[in-house]
Amino acid sequence: MSVATTPTESESATSSSDAVAELKSVRIDELITGRRINSPIYDAHGVLLLSENSVITAEIKLNLKQRGAASVQISNDDLSRVTLQAGKIEPAKTQAFSFDTDLTKKLDAVIDAGLITVRSKGPAVKEDAVFLGRKGYDQKQRQHLKEQHNLNSTALSNMMNEALHGQLADESIVTTMAASYLKEMCTDVDNTLTSAIDSFSDEGLASRSIESSLLAMAVGIEMDLDATSVREIGVAGLVHDWGMMKVDKELLKDPRRLSDLELLEIKKHPIHSLEMLQNISALPRVVSVVAYQVHEAFNGTGYPRGRRGNSIHMFARIIQVADIYCAMTSQRPYRPPFSRYAAMANLIHMARQKTVDADVVRAMLNILSLFPIGSYVSLSDGSVAKVLRRNGQNYTKPIVQRITDNEGNTSDPELDENIIDLTNSPLTVVQALPTPGSDELMTNDVGN
Numbered sequence: 001m002s003v004a005t006t007p008t009e010s011e012s013a014t015s016s017s018d019a020v021a022e023l024k025s026v027r028i029d030e031l032i033t034g035r036r037i038n039s040p041i042y043d044a045h046g047v048l049l050l051s052e053n054s055v056i057t058a059e060i061k062l063n064l065k066q067r068g069a070a071s072v073q074i075s076n077d078d079l080s081r082v083t084l085q086a087g088k089i090e091p092a093k094t095q096a097f098s099f100d101t102d103l104t105k106k107l108d109a110v111i112d113a114g115l116i117t118v119r120s121k122g123p124a125v126k127e128d129a130v131f132l133g134r135k136g137y138d139q140k141q142r143q144h145l146k147e148q149h150n151l152n153s154t155a156l157s158n159m160m161n162e163a164l165h166g167q168l169a170d171e172s173i174v175t176t177m178a179a180s181y182l183k184e185m186c187t188d189v190d191n192t193l194t195s196a197i198d199s200f201s202d203e204g205l206a207s208r209s210i211e212s213s214l215l216a217m218a219v220g221i222e223m224d225l226d227a228t229s230v231r232e233i234g235v236a237g238l239v240h241d242w243g244m245m246k247v248d249k250e251l252l253k254d255p256r257r258l259s260d261l262e263l264l265e266i267k268k269h270p271i272h273s274l275e276m277l278q279n280i281s282a283l284p285r286v287v288s289v290v291a292y293q294v295h296e297a298f299n300g301t302g303y304p305r306g307r308r309g310n311s312i313h314m315f316a317r318i319i320q321v322a323d324i325y326c327a328m329t330s331q332r333p334y335r336p337p338f339s340r341y342a343a344m345a346n347l348i349h350m351a352r353q354k355t356v357d358a359d360v361v362r363a364m365l366n367i368l369s370l371f372p373i374g375s376y377v378s379l380s381d382g383s384v385a386k387v388l389r390r391n392g393q394n395y396t397k398p399i400v401q402r403i404t405d406n407e408g409n410t411s412d413p414e415l416d417e418n419i420i421d422l423t424n425s426p427l428t429v430v431q432a433l434p435t436p437g438s439d440e441l442m443t444n445d446v447g448n
Helices: 010-012 058-064 076-082 102-112 139-164 173-199 207-221 226-240 242-246 249-251 260-267 267-276 286-293 314-328 340-352 358-368
Strands: 025-027 046-049 071-074 377-379 384-388 399-404 419-423 429-433
Touching: 025 076, 046 058, 058 314, 071 076, 076 314, 102 267, 139 173, 139 207, 173 207, 173 226, 173 358, 207 226, 207 242, 207 358, 226 286, 226 314, 242 267, 249 260, 260 267, 267 286, 286 314, 314 340, 314 358, 340 358, 340 429, 377 399
Parallel strands: none
Antiparallel strands: 025 071, 377 384, 377 429, 384 399, 399 419
């Protein structure tokens, strides 16, 4: 089958406005490759694009996009068959600004002296971590984790507000939080990560900080760091962006392109974070250094100091990658979230451009795979699966959990036959799919 080019008179009549009014608009990226449509597909003007009983192929989707279409109109009956919709899945030069303060000068002197190296204080956490292969998630642990994530988000949000006003009631909250998460990760890191993704529906600073912290801790474990280092990464991930609370909220909500002066206001926030964290005695000393450097880039194009390579603390390089991933997969006033696949593809590109540390991105690939845990994919047999677990260095062959068959019928994801290790299966991933009900971007172009 091929994409229709010019509709006949009868086809045009069939695609009248009355008929199209009964159809549903679907983004082309949501169409599942390999699925057959029972009814024709039209464009927004009622022009026939694809005849009934056609099979959706990658070539057809490309042709549709080349016609300039971003979405198509399909029947309600086909909606659940060829997409994940229908509720079947639960779910310039400006005013100069100096970054120099007495505090930053002292910290820069420490960094320039090379006193920020990471030294092992014990065995690698990875030696004690449990890797569960095809085993599904422990639902009791998962429910406990979700409850804990929400409690921690509230506690962290309260702590941030207290720190903003210099009135912290309990300085130990974040260190206790990081230690608790490390224990959970040693039991099942995949469950810990995906339960956080599923728990947070808002894009608040606290919830995103928890996600960034967990992902950074997982990367630290993968990079053979010891328990003390992983806990310090966790604490730094939880507090590194607190300075954002001092940035004008209207700037952060504005969908327009910001001026250079407005961007400078945002770029001040690592200094704000540093000043806030210096007043919290319970934090490990390295945390403020990491918060100060998280937004530096490996190639020297970051801020506030434009440092590069190993002059950026390893923990900051780790949290930077985690923070970028979480930022890309979050809603922004000026764009929808990127899909997890697109976010990972972008990070790989950034590693090639040396914007971020390639070793950190490589470790993240080991953790999340190219098709990250929690994301949706279509398989070569036409079925759809959710990525359940990583699969070591088999980036393109994660362990997946089938959720619909090749006709769009719901599968029982708990059945052993529906948990598939793609390294031991003839099946392959055909495409990455948007999360059901989302408007995720599938492109690999980050933009601004």
